[in-house]
Amino acid sequence: MTTASAARGPLAGVRVVELAALGPAPFCAMLLADMGAEVLRIVPPHAVPAAFPVAELDDPIWRGRSRLVLDLKQPAARAQLLEILQHAEILIEGFRPGVMERLGLAPQDCLGVNRRLVFGRMTGWGQDGPLAQAPGHDPNYLALTGALHAIGYPGQPPCQPLNLVADFGGGALYLAVGVLAALLHARSTGAGQVVDAAMVDGATSLMSMAYTLFNHGHWRDERGANLLDGGAPYGRTYETADGKYVVVCALEPRFYAALIDALGLAGESLPAQLDRAGWPVLHERFAAIFRTRTRDDWEARLKDTQACVTPVLSLKEAPAHPHNRARGVFVGEPPMPAAAPRFSATPTAHAPRTERAAAELLAAWGLPAPAVAAMTHPGASP
Numbered sequence: 001m002t003t004a005s006a007a008r009g010p011l012a013g014v015r016v017v018e019l020a021a022l023g024p025a026p027f028c029a030m031l032l033a034d035m036g037a038e039v040l041r042i043v044p045p046h047a048v049p050a051a052f053p054v055a056e057l058d059d060p061i062w063r064g065r066s067r068l069v070l071d072l073k074q075p076a077a078r079a080q081l082l083e084i085l086q087h088a089e090i091l092i093e094g095f096r097p098g099v100m101e102r103l104g105l106a107p108q109d110c111l112g113v114n115r116r117l118v119f120g121r122m123t124g125w126g127q128d129g130p131l132a133q134a135p136g137h138d139p140n141y142l143a144l145t146g147a148l149h150a151i152g153y154p155g156q157p158p159c160q161p162l163n164l165v166a167d168f169g170g171g172a173l174y175l176a177v178g179v180l181a182a183l184l185h186a187r188s189t190g191a192g193q194v195v196d197a198a199m200v201d202g203a204t205s206l207m208s209m210a211y212t213l214f215n216h217g218h219w220r221d222e223r224g225a226n227l228l229d230g231g232a233p234y235g236r237t238y239e240t241a242d243g244k245y246v247v248v249c250a251l252e253p254r255f256y257a258a259l260i261d262a263l264g265l266a267g268e269s270l271p272a273q274l275d276r277a278g279w280p281v282l283h284e285r286f287a288a289i290f291r292t293r294t295r296d297d298w299e300a301r302l303k304d305t306q307a308c309v310t311p312v313l314s315l316k317e318a319p320a321h322p323h324n325r326a327r328g329v330f331v332g333e334p335p336m337p338a339a340a341p342r343f344s345a346t347p348t349a350h351a352p353r354t355e356r357a358a359a360e361l362l363a364a365w366g367l368p369a370p371a372v373a374a375m376t377h378p379g380a381s382p
Contacts (some may be wrong), residue, residue, distance in 0.1 A: 002282060005256050007348075008036035008346075009034065009035040009036025009037075009348040010035055010036060010226065010343055010345075010348070011035040011037040012036040012037075012039065012344040013036075013037040013038070013039050013087045014032070014037040014089055014090065014183070015037070015038070015040075015089045015090070015365060016029060016032055016033075016038065016039045016040070016088065016089070016090045016091075016092065017039075017040050017042060017085060017088045017090070017091045017092070017126065018039055018040070018041045018042065018065070018090070018091075018092045018093075019041075019042050019072075019092065019093040019094070019095070020041060020042060020043040020044065021093065021094030021095065021122070021161075022052070022075065023094070023170075023171070023172075023173065024094070024122055024166050024167045024168060024171030024172035025092055025093070025094030025122040025171075025172070025175070025200065026062060026094075026174040027061055027167070027168055027171075027172040028085055028090055028092060028120075028122065028171075028173075028176045028314070029041070029064075030061050030063060030064060030173045030351070031066025031067070031172065031173075031176050032090075032241070033063060033065065033178065033351035033355075034063075034064060034344070034348050034349070034350060034351050035339075035343075035348050037090075038065075038066070038090075038349070038350075038355075038357060038361060038364075038365075039060060039064055039065045039066065039091065039355070040065070040066050040067075040068055040084070040361055041065040041066065041067050041068070042068055042069075042070050042072070042081065042228075043067060043068070043069055043070075044069070044071055045068070045069050045070075045071050045073070046165060049313065053146065055104050057183040057353075058214075060350065060353075062335055063350055063351045063352065063353050064350075064351025064352060064355055065251045065354075065355055066174050066355045066356050066357065066358045066360075066361040068358040068362075068375060068376065070375070072103055073103070073159070074373075075104075078103060078104055078105060078368075079335070080371070080375050081105065082109070082110065082113045082375070083367065083371055084104075084253070084362065084365075084375075085112075085113055085117060085365065086113050086114050087112050087114075087362075087365040087366050087367060088114070088117065088119045088365070089117065089118060089119060089183060089186070090120060090179050090183060091110060091118070091119050091121075092116060092120045092122065092179065093120070093121055093122070094121075094122040094123070094293070094353050095123075095134075096123065096133060096228065096249075097123060097127045097128070097132045098133075099350070100121075105179045107119045107194045108135065113264065114192065114348070115190065115191060115192055116186045116187075116190055116191065116192045117186075117191065117192040117339075118182040118183050118186055118192050118193065118195060119193070119194045120175055120178065120179040120182075120195045120197065121195065121196050122171060122172075122175050122197050122199075123196075123197075123198050123199070124136045124141050124166075124171075124198065124199045125138075125200055125202065126139065126196060126198035126200065126201060127142070127196050127198070131144075137163070137167075138162075138163035138165065138166040138167040139163075139166070139201045141163055141166040141170070141199040141203055142160075142161075142166045142203055143158075143199060144200055145166075145203045145204040145207055146207060146210070147165060147203055147204075147206070147207050147324070148160070149221075149223070149231065150210060150221075150223060150226075150229060151223065152222040152223040152224065152229075153223060153230060154222070154223055154224040154225065154231075155380060156223070156224075164198070165203055165206065166197065166199040166202070168199070168201040169202065169206055170199045170200070170202025170203030170204070170205065170206055171197065171198075171199040171203075173202070174201070174205070175195065175197035176200035176308055178195035179195050181196050182364075195242055195303075199280050199356050204296065209226075213226075213227075224231070227251065228284050231277050231279070232251075232257060232279065233279050233282035233283035233286050234248055234249075234250045234256050234273065234282070234286075235248065235249050235250070235251060235286065236248060236283075236288055238286060238290035238310060239287070239290065239291060240290055240291065240293060240294050240295040240297075240298060241291055241292060241293050241294050241297075242294040242295060244294070244311070244312065244341060245311075245312040245313055245347075246290060246298050246299070246309050246311055246312060247310050248308065249288070249308045249309070249310075249311070250307055250308040250309075251268075251308075253273065254306065255308045256273050257308050258305050258306040258308075259307040259309070261305075261307075262301070262302050262305045262307040262309070263285075263286065263289050263307075264289070266352035267287075270282065270285070272358075274312065274339070274370045293314070295311050298311070298312065299311045313330070318330070319335035331349075331350065332350075334351075338350070357376075358375070358376050359372050359373075359376040360377075362375065362376070
């Protein structure tokens with residue numbers, strides 16, 4: 001590997017075509033770009049403005065793309081896309097099922113021009129099933145998995161965990177893993193394939209441990225009654241004297257013992273850690289003690305213990321925390337999450353806000369000069 005390719009990350013040289021979409025599909029493309037992939041984003045000439053309040057140029061999710069305008073409703077543009085796909089390795093699309101087929105860009109059409117192509121499809125409900133054509137967003141998909149029902153406190157409605165679980169966890173990350181696995185297969189066998197990544201599938205997969213515990217009688221099918229959902233007094237958040245919060249997650253016996261010691265409860269007669277009947281007593285005792293000091297005071301007092309107590313930071317506070325600053329968890333100004341994960345031999349970083357011009361990228365991919373000119377000349381788009 002050359003120094004230049006190492007500087008681009010472990011996916012240096014991987015060629016990705018992304019059809020413009022919203023949410024998890026572009027987030028997946030951002031991850032691939034941060035790891036060094038060359039991403040060509042195909043956008044329509046007159047895109048409908050999204051409801052997202054941040055302009056595309058100011059939204060880091062779009063970083064690392066070369067941009068090409070093609071009206072895929074036109075036969076000439078579809079032919080141009082198929083010509084581009086002859087030189088690509090991965091295609092990512094996030095349309096509803098059937099849209100690519102109606103455009104004449106079905107998997108068989110795209111793999112027909114490049115049998116090694118990985119055809120990545122991102123949907124909420126999947127390519128088939130009764131809900132395949134239904135609209136939806138992260139909590140809609142999450143609701144069908146059992147996860148949304150399980151998140152929250154007793155007597156309260158389920159709590160939506162932002163759009164982290166279905167959109168980005170069950171969607172973008174599973175799509176990224178899927179297309180990279182299929183790319184390895186294509187490079188070793190010469191055969192591409194379709195990757196059907198559905199958010200409902202991925203979010204359900206993320207629930208594997210919870211379903212294992214439930215199926216073996218170790219998880220109650222109710223909110224706030226279990227080990228990892230805030231039900232256990234040693235695995236939940238507590239308010240501090242200044243109205244802020246700390247989170248406790250002292251699950252293992254030795255960490256629980258450290259927590260008891262840190263709270264000054266060592267030697268007292270307390271219910272056993274795993275005695276569910278005694279959990280309300282432990283919760284009341286812990287809550288009263290945590291309310292005696294501020295959040296930052298608790299952090300300072302417990303930082304060298306193994307009590308597994310961490311301050312709950314706001315979005316404004318998190319980038320300034322000493323650990324996050326030391327590791328470079330956030331970068332830039334205003335601060336944004338840094339590229340992840342990290343690689344020892346092929347360092348990654350945020351892909352440039354804007355990549356090479358589409359004409360330059362397509363030429364580097366080996367498309368003939370007349371074809372590149374036809375695709376990228378300002379007068380070429382309808």
